[in-house]
Amino acid sequence: MNDVLDGVRDHYRATGLTERLKAALAVLGREDQLLTPQQLDALDQFHTRGLAATAELAQLAGITADTSVLDVGSGIGGPARVLASTRGCRVTGIDLSEPFVDAARYLTQRTGQSEQVSFRTASALELPFEDSRFDVVLLQHVAMNIADRARLYREIRRVLKPGGRFATFDVVANGSKLHYPVPWARTPATSFLLTADATHEAIEKAGFRTLVWQDDSEAAKSWITERRASGPPPSPNLSVVLGPDFAQLFTNLGRNLMEGRLGILTAVFEAASTKPRNHMENRS
Template identity: 35%
Template sequence: MSKEKDVSNHYLHGDLLKAIETALPKLGKTTDSITIEDLAPIDEFHIGGRQATENFLSQLNFSDKEHLLDIGCGLGGASRYISNKYNNRVTGIDLTDEYITTGNTLSTWLNLHNQVNLHQGSALSMPFQDESFDGAYMMHVGMNIENKTQLFKEIFRVLKPGTSLGVYDVMQNNDGDLIYPVPWASNKNTSYLAQPGQYKTALQEAGFVVTKDNNRRDFALDFFKALREKTEANGGPPPLGLHTLMQESTADKIKNMIHNITEGYIAPVEIISHKT
């Protein structure tokens, strides 16, 4: 089995759309009344959720006339958020077919299907023409991709000159044995962590100019602390959330990730770069 198939299988739910539909009555919503904010707890599968998305995107300064690329888009939550708030057209690509089909349905529920288009495919060989996009971003994607130089060369290919690329990934902080499972991998066989310096080298080898990097370790720990307190205060998780995606493995994956961050082995890091 290929590495990409292993990665895709890790995220496979089996009946994700039905799980989301089943939760709607508990929210007091239907497919006609659901909102971007209602979907946020499940829609943004990365550390910090919507708060992290807003902070990350604010540094990229995309304009509303730009066609953007969401690499490793998952359900397309960030794509829909951008399209809804800034009126951008966004194209997403992700390995996991179930995420793509479910995400396109969610876009239809929110009447964003004409602006957000999600495609199943590999970020290492994208079905897009050269210089197709006015900007790109990826959020918690590189941990599943071993050859980051090839990844960034492919992104460089499809971006127009003068555009920006934002990366928000979990990166290796210090040497140490990570505890698995974590949200992106059940074991080390599909986990390809790299240090921020390795990311920057790969970006530069692909042709990008790196202008900024920001370690978000403290933000991550504060986020998980607040999430735990909110869950306890409410007597359990909300109808929709990370547990909807990760099912029975949620508690172990989150606990292990918090441990790995606390011990200093990993941290979410933002890197902003440009194609000149």
């Protein structure tokens, strides 16, 4: 378990990330100049279809200004900031990578949202929150780095209020070997894709009822096609975060999608009304 977590941390280590972001953002204005979350979308949206996917997931999950949201695997905070600005909700993000959390806090200061959006370094398999804390939990392009799906989904269920919603937008396996490296893994050692059916089964076993289940693979392919046609991404972009091989990571993501080696899933679940298992039971 620790070896796997260390491998994932290494993939997202991003040493010196905040300083790189400060340098890259100089093109958008002075350090004391507030930015909008939308200005950062080429830089901080780590999932296919970017802002559009986050907006659709928020709509499907019914997020409003009164909703308390946990973003699991929040990266450098792009979706959390967008949700707060467009939905008016409060968002807490957790991520395994300390440099990502530091960068998320910095970018959130730059958008003036630090009172509404916060971040913590933590594992998705051991969420540092009490039972029944949140109305909605989001998981966007994260589960593919997690081998213990049963524990992941139990933890999400534990921190959700009864009747709360779990909204996921993730990559699923289609039975063929992938071309590596990809954005979430440079080798198969830290890639743990499940099929859509296996994902569905694991989530429902954790105490959820399906509300929305849709295959967004074709929409993702269209997005890839549009990105290819539009030429190089605007600057600053994800290469600041993921490094100089970002272009290869994105190319392989598109190739795997187009060849049907993986798919994209959007789903929303409702937490069962029964009392969640206690903290220690979830770790047995």
